[in-house]
Amino acid sequence: VTTLALGVDVGGTKIASGLVDQDGNLVEHSITGLAGRGYAAVEQLALIINDYLARTDVAGIGLAVPGAVRSDTRTVTSAPNLDWNQLPLGEELARKLHIHEHTIHIENDANAAAWAEHRVSSPSTLGSSTVLLTVGTGIGGGLIVGDCLVRGWTGGGGEVGHLPLLPGGRLCECGSRGCWEQYASGRALTRAAQEAGWRDGRDVLSTAAEGDTRAREVVSHVAAHLVHGIRIISALIDPARLLIGGGLGADERFLPFVRKAARDLPATAPRGDVTIETAALGMHAGVIGAALLGRSTPITQRAASGRASTSPGGSDR
Ligand SMILES: [Zn+2]
Numbered sequence: 001v002t003t004l005a006l007g008v009d010v011g012g013t014k015i016a017s018g019l020v021d022q023d024g025n026l027v028e029h030s031i032t033g034l035a036g037r038g039y040a041a042v043e044q045l046a047l048i049i050n051d052y053l054a055r056t057d058v059a060g061i062g063l064a065v066p067g068a069v070r071s072d073t074r075t076v077t078s079a080p081n082l083d084w085n086q087l088p089l090g091e092e093l094a095r096k097l098h099i100h101e102h103t104i105h106i107e108n109d110a111n112a113a114a115w116a117e118h119r120v121s122s123p124s125t126l127g128s129s130t131v132l133l134t135v136g137t138g139i140g141g142g143l144i145v146g147d148c149l150v151r152g153w154t155g156g157g158g159e160v161g162h163l164p165l166l167p168g169g170r171l172c173e174c175g176s177r178g179c180w181e182q183y184a185s186g187r188a189l190t191r192a193a194q195e196a197g198w199r200d201g202r203d204v205l206s207t208a209a210e211g212d213t214r215a216r217e218v219v220s221h222v223a224a225h226l227v228h229g230i231r232i233i234s235a236l237i238d239p240a241r242l243l244i245g246g247g248l249g250a251d252e253r254f255l256p257f258v259r260k261a262a263r264d265l266p267a268t269a270p271r272g273d274v275t276i277e278t279a280a281l282g283m284h285a286g287v288i289g290a291a292l293l294g295r296s297t298p299i300t301q302r303a304a305s306g307r308a309s310t311s312p313g314g315s316d317r
Pocket residue numbers: 161162172173174175176179
């Protein structure tokens with residue numbers, strides 16, 4: 001009996017995949033460039049998964065997708081980077097792979113990464129709550145409250161980048177105003193840097209690291225906005241762990257500013273003392289989380305006829 005589950009993390013430009021054991025160790029891993037968007041991406045995914053299934057018995061399949069996902073119906077509501085809209089991804093893949101759609105778990109990528117960090121990187125806090133913030137171009141998030149992944153009613157749970165932080169604030173791509181990621185993301189840092197005369201976010205970070213006062217002010221301002229949102233989340237769920245990752249979040253030149261902004265709060269404020277840790281699993285978190293989630297839906301229902309049967313209990317051996 002195999003103990004390995006397959007995790008696939010679909011990004012905007014590449015697809016990472018790998019086999020993961022029951023403790024969350026990645027035992028095999030590969031990355032392929034995304035060949036196309038829309039249905040071409042679905043076909044490429046089927047080929048990648050089929051490759052694993054042809055040579056290994058897997059204990060489950062999980063997919064992490066950059067967009068809004070209904071895990072219960074295995075449908076991608078919207079993934080703009082992939083041109084996916086109301087796509088019944090579980091059903092499509094199952095049809096191509098001749099397995100039941102119920103054997104494929106589909107999850108939002110930030111949720112999958114948060115689940116991996118929660119389950120693997122600190123087993124001592126099982127039963128507690130974890131927040132993972134992915135601070136890159138925007139802010140992605142995954143919330144686990146009391147060991148439960150918060151997906152919400154429509155799959156939008158944990159989309160913390162669009163917390164409306166400032167009424168009437170800066171216009172966001174989502175159509176709303178004043179969203180958190182407009183003030184505390186990589187894009188926000190680049191905007192602030194350019195307004196102050198630097199080339200981009202990276203540029204102002206390295207000048208700040210050298211001790212330049214004006215550069216430090218620019219970075220501090222963005223870090224303070226990040227901590228502001230962190231306090232809102234902390235006040236809601238009081239997490240045992242607050243992890244930060246992503247291109248900007250994991251940048252060692254940025255994190256000290258975030259920690260300082262958190263330290264500057266009075267300890268009497270709600271979770272003014274929140275401890276901010278770096279996400280441990282980095283770029284592999286999506287694959288590991290998807291595999292761990294996929295493990296709960298083992299592949300036991302391979303259809304005999306070469307077409308997936310519509311009855312979920314069909315074709316048991
Ligand atoms: Zn928004």
